[in-house]
Amino acid sequence: MLLSSRIQLTGIALASCFLLYYFFTSSSLPSVQWNSCSDDSSRTSSTTNSHSSNHYSYINMNNDNGQSDKNNNESGHVLILTPFKQSVQFIDRFFDNVNKMTYPHHLISLGFLVSDSTDGTIEKLRERAEQETRVEDWRRFHSISIFQKDFKFDLASNEDRHAFEVQVRRRNIMAKSRNTLLSAALSEKHEWVLWLDGDVTDYPDTLLQELISLDKDVLVPNCYWHSYNEEGGYDKNNWQETPESWKLQEDMPEDQVLVEGYPELVTHRKLMIDMRHENGNTDLFHAVPLDGVGGTCTLVRARVHRDGAIFPAFPFHHQVETEGLAKMATSLGYQVWGLPNYLVYHFI
Numbered sequence: 001m002l003l004s005s006r007i008q009l010t011g012i013a014l015a016s017c018f019l020l021y022y023f024f025t026s027s028s029l030p031s032v033q034w035n036s037c038s039d040d041s042s043r044t045s046s047t048t049n050s051h052s053s054n055h056y057s058y059i060n061m062n063n064d065n066g067q068s069d070k071n072n073n074e075s076g077h078v079l080i081l082t083p084f085k086q087s088v089q090f091i092d093r094f095f096d097n098v099n100k101m102t103y104p105h106h107l108i109s110l111g112f113l114v115s116d117s118t119d120g121t122i123e124k125l126r127e128r129a130e131q132e133t134r135v136e137d138w139r140r141f142h143s144i145s146i147f148q149k150d151f152k153f154d155l156a157s158n159e160d161r162h163a164f165e166v167q168v169r170r171r172n173i174m175a176k177s178r179n180t181l182l183s184a185a186l187s188e189k190h191e192w193v194l195w196l197d198g199d200v201t202d203y204p205d206t207l208l209q210e211l212i213s214l215d216k217d218v219l220v221p222n223c224y225w226h227s228y229n230e231e232g233g234y235d236k237n238n239w240q241e242t243p244e245s246w247k248l249q250e251d252m253p254e255d256q257v258l259v260e261g262y263p264e265l266v267t268h269r270k271l272m273i274d275m276r277h278e279n280g281n282t283d284l285f286h287a288v289p290l291d292g293v294g295g296t297c298t299l300v301r302a303r304v305h306r307d308g309a310i311f312p313a314f315p316f317h318h319q320v321e322t323e324g325l326a327k328m329a330t331s332l333g334y335q336v337w338g339l340p341n342y343l344v345y346h347f348i
């Protein structure tokens, strides 16, 4: 009896000492948290204590060239960016498709920008994002961020969204949307950015590793549409300049914007949708240099964006938005490529 109460007293005394020690060390000294990053030299540290919100970070960005380190299963982080407007009907399909991607999901972050939507796009996105946080670890994405920014851009009911004069105004808003999304979502851990429109409904599950393995600065597959028995080219914004298109631009006023597919202004570009199986070449990974790209499905080395290639909402070499991005990337010394035989499909 006496023995057991001594043991109890010693136990209580030891526990009190431990608690006192814990209390003093945790309340008076700052704690350092290490967030996991792609390699040891690029860790983020944040120092906090209970009296202030003092915070600093050190990030080594010397290894952000997007060349995945095979020995490091934390490298190769991809940010998938998608602008959405009035798109509630595409959201389930979009998530089903990204969920099927065979690229490691813990290296995929998703970023969305929703604008001017009254159809429940935001609510549906939040609901799906919430669901994704409850899946098994191996299926869970690194992060999902939803941003909302309204531009109050609405076409009059009699305006056709693809009519020539409407197109430039619309592309200007799209450019601002993409820039807003990029600046909000891109962080130091991302090595690649995949721009993937919400209405791209079919693509290979292996898309990410296949595109990344080609190691290009900017790379676009060929975006087609298909029905049950037919298919055809969709994205006309992937193109090459030609001697005729350069000639046309020689005497053009600087602020003249060019867009493809309008009889009012024939641009003489060579479109990638017309290059599929050209000269009998059926190699899936056959790559051609491009001068303009669309944004339906476009892989960009994150460094290209960081260096300053954005989506101009003003005429840059006669282009705005995604084609403007291609022109900016080229002006920065990067190369832009397309895969005429590698197809992804847009909703029709």
Ligand SMILES: Nc1nc2c(ncn2[C@@H]2O[C@H](COP(=O)(O)OP(=O)(O)O)[C@@H](O)[C@H]2O)c(=O)[nH]1
Residues within 6 Å of the ligand: 082, 083, 084, 085, 086, 087, 113, 114, 115, 116, 151, 153, 173, 174, 177, 197, 198, 199
């Ligand atoms: N955030 C935002 N997304 C938009 C806007 N307009 C279109 N989108 C989205 O951007 C993507 C491309 O737009 P879409 O109208 O399909 O372009 P198109 O296929 O080239 O005619 C789709 O995912 C749309 O939902 C906008 O003003 N703001």
Ligand SMILES: [Mg+2]
Residues within 6 Å of the ligand: 197, 199, 346
């Ligand atoms: Mg579309």
